[in-house]
Amino acid sequence: MKIENIVTKRRRGYFQIGSREYNIRESLTGIGFMIPVTILALVFVIVPIFVSIFFGFTNANMGRLNNIQFIGLKNFIDVFSDSYIWPALKNTLYFVGAVVPLQFGLALSLALLVNKIKVMNGLLRWAFFAPVMLSLAVTSFLWLNLLNPQEGLINAILGFFGLGPSLFLQDTKLAMPLIIIISAWQGAGYQMLILLSGLKNIPKDLYEAASIDRAGKVQQFFHVTLPSLKPTIVFVLITMIIGAFRIMVQPMIMTNGGPLNATLTMSLYIYRTGVTYKNVGYSSAIALLYTFVIATVSLTLRKVLGGDNEA
Incomplete structure (x- = not known):
């Protein structure tokens, strides 16, 4: 199936994905509202989770973060x-x-x-x-x-x-x-x-x-x-x-x-x-x-x- 059949412009200011038609301005507005929330979620939720998982397998100490060593499952x-x-x-x-x-x-x-x-x-x-x-x-x-x-x-x-x-x-x-x-x-x-x-x-x-x-x-x-x-x-x-x-x-x-x-x-x-x-x-x-x-x-x-x- 060609891409043109999946995403095509139907009329001015609208685009289509599959059988559904979307307003470009409303879609961009929705994306604009989502960007700040997504950034906050990444900074304060997703990234800390992965950092915590990484630290869990190390001897990380706030007083010497420049000397972190991997210690496996010891913790x-x-x-x-x-x-x-x-x-x-x-x-x-x-x-x-x-x-x-x-x-x-x-x-x-x-x-x-x-x-x-x-x-x-x-x-x-x-x-x-x-x-x-x-x-x-x-x-x-x-x-x-x-x-x-x-x-x-x-x-x-x-x-x-x-x-x-x-x-x-x-x-x-x-x-x-x-x-x-x-x-x-x-x-x-x-x-x-x-x-x-x-x-x-x-x-x-x-x-x-x-x-x-x-x-x-x-x-x-x-x-x-x-x-x-x-x-x-x-x-x-x-x-x-x-x-x-x-x-x-x-x-x-x-x-x-x-x-x-x-x-x-x-x-x-x-x-x-x-x-x-x-x-x-x-x-x-x-x-x-x-x-x-x-x-x-x-x-x-x-x-x-x-x-x-x-x-």
Whole structure:
């Protein structure tokens, strides 16, 4: 087949590829919008990925990047004998296992509440979404001050009722649960909006048919609402799990991984190894293995839960 038959100009200002016709000006405009995004993706995503893969097989150190040596799989082998890896992984799994159901349950409850209440609906949406608009750093510093043993508002309230000051974030048993609760509070508003949009798209006819069949509110929730929300729920859960695995800012600011590494997470350990200790090669190896773990968990959940529209 000749090229002229594949790409030919049909009329002035248009060109054709196959059987489809495109406006030249609109196509150039679209390409123009894509160029900045493509450049940003290359500079901040694609290139760093390949650099990280390269560093993972070297002894790269930020203090001596002019003397990088290829060491094969040594970094990856050392990961399995690292005494900090397993506590960090355990803390991360604890965080993921606790924050995901807590945050999802809170988000779904808020979405159902906002979907039901018609009075001041916009104000409720804004109020529940407000914590999301704050950066993780700001939220962490806010709660760090509220939980301060000497000058924190929460300890002041406890003192008013005659209760002694609590160390909160210095307690190995309380530090991680507090970070979990704070993280769920801060992020639930975002998932609430996604779930709320899913609730708005459920046809009213389904609820009317269920009412005719004498289904109560609880039965309607389990047999109409949840099945109809399945694709949205799958999306929300997977994105929440990926985000939870990347937990770093809150423990870094609020506890710096302490006390006694009780809040040390994988992302924080990777950051500390690469930035604080400047061991870029080893931190890259950990990051690559950790990325593989997250990808495996996410794909497995996607396969198990499914995301189709079937009830």
